[in-house]
Amino acid sequence: MPFTERRAEIISEIRRFFIEKDRGILLICMGISLFFWLLVKLSETYTTEKRLRFQFSFPESKTIHPLPPKDLSVEIQGKGWELIIESLKGGSYEIVYDLKNEVYLEVNPTFLRNQLKNLFSSNTINITGFNSDGFVLFLENKISKKLPVVIRDKISFAPEFHLQGFKTATPDSVLVSGPESKIDELTFVETNLLQLEDLRSSKVFQVNVLSPEPEISMDPEVVEIDIPVEQYTERQFFVPLQIKNPPADSLQIFPRKVLVSCVIGLSKYSELTEKNFKLEVDLGKVALSGSKTTVPIQLTQYPVFARDVNFSPKSAEFFIIQQNTKDGEPIRKVQH
Numbered sequence: 001m002p003f004t005e006r007r008a009e010i011i012s013e014i015r016r017f018f019i020e021k022d023r024g025i026l027l028i029c030m031g032i033s034l035f036f037w038l039l040v041k042l043s044e045t046y047t048t049e050k051r052l053r054f055q056f057s058f059p060e061s062k063t064i065h066p067l068p069p070k071d072l073s074v075e076i077q078g079k080g081w082e083l084i085i086e087s088l089k090g091g092s093y094e095i096v097y098d099l100k101n102e103v104y105l106e107v108n109p110t111f112l113r114n115q116l117k118n119l120f121s122s123n124t125i126n127i128t129g130f131n132s133d134g135f136v137l138f139l140e141n142k143i144s145k146k147l148p149v150v151i152r153d154k155i156s157f158a159p160e161f162h163l164q165g166f167k168t169a170t171p172d173s174v175l176v177s178g179p180e181s182k183i184d185e186l187t188f189v190e191t192n193l194l195q196l197e198d199l200r201s202s203k204v205f206q207v208n209v210l211s212p213e214p215e216i217s218m219d220p221e222v223v224e225i226d227i228p229v230e231q232y233t234e235r236q237f238f239v240p241l242q243i244k245n246p247p248a249d250s251l252q253i254f255p256r257k258v259l260v261s262c263v264i265g266l267s268k269y270s271e272l273t274e275k276n277f278k279l280e281v282d283l284g285k286v287a288l289s290g291s292k293t294t295v296p297i298q299l300t301q302y303p304v305f306a307r308d309v310n311f312s313p314k315s316a317e318f319f320i321i322q323q324n325t326k327d328g329e330p331i332r333k334v335q336h
Helices: 003-042 080-088 109-116 266-271
Strands: 045-057 062-065 073-079 092-098 104-107 126-130 135-150 153-157 161-163 168-170 173-179 194-199 203-208 217-219 222-227 229-244 250-254 257-265 278-282 294-296 298-301 307-312 315-326 329-335
Touching: 045 080, 062 173, 073 080, 092 109, 104 109, 109 126, 153 161, 153 222, 194 203, 194 222, 229 250, 229 266, 257 266, 278 294
Parallel strands: 045 092, 153 194, 229 278
Antiparallel strands: 045 073, 062 135, 073 126, 104 135, 135 173, 161 229, 168 222, 173 217, 203 222, 229 257, 250 315, 257 307, 278 298, 294 315, 315 329
């Protein structure tokens, strides 16, 4: 290797050595500066907020109401390094309290301060406030009873499709448990709102049962709702008109048969006849000697599985034929 190249290489190595040495010194200085900066910052006072969780112990035959709020929090103040230690404990403080010999408990800021002071890592941490003025808990007997389930729904069907029979919940009742004063008021429980559109076939859905109060539990919490659906069609019949309280005299009434129409499911189509319907006029409610010659027609019987039952006409006209005797011969007089 020529002398000039060797000399250049030596000079380059010397320069690199001093540059790397200066960089190391710079990094050491920066580290020392950062350390003292952290000491200063961590020695300053800060505030932070932490959630409060409650754990109350009481006999199994008892329960509390209302439940403690889930959004209660405390604001604490302390040195930076103290708050770092507190943050390592988690995002909340858990307050445990024995209610075995209590009838009620007032949870106010004084109570919370007494409970929290033993949870802090340093006695120099201060409580600067709470986001609530507190609440009151009552200890009460816990009871259970079975209640029927009421289905809440908002259903629309596809054209020519309707509900077949009834909606059912399985099970049709649930066991509710909670404070005696709350359970005694209940006569039923409801499901979440079941919303369906353009339904054209039978379906089974799993739906949650709504708890009337947060402190009330239910078993089970979910029921199956069966929505039976089928296609419907229209049927028409001429049904004979029946007369209630007819007069002693002869009677003529028009019409003798009434046209009845209804919407019926295909599963019941062959079962439906005119005998399933009963149409009546009650002449006992009409003044036969008066000028009125019409009487309203009433639908008094129809099958429960028929929908949108209608009939025409809505009234009938009647004629009474009175029979008198003259010289032993009957004389007919038409009253109308």
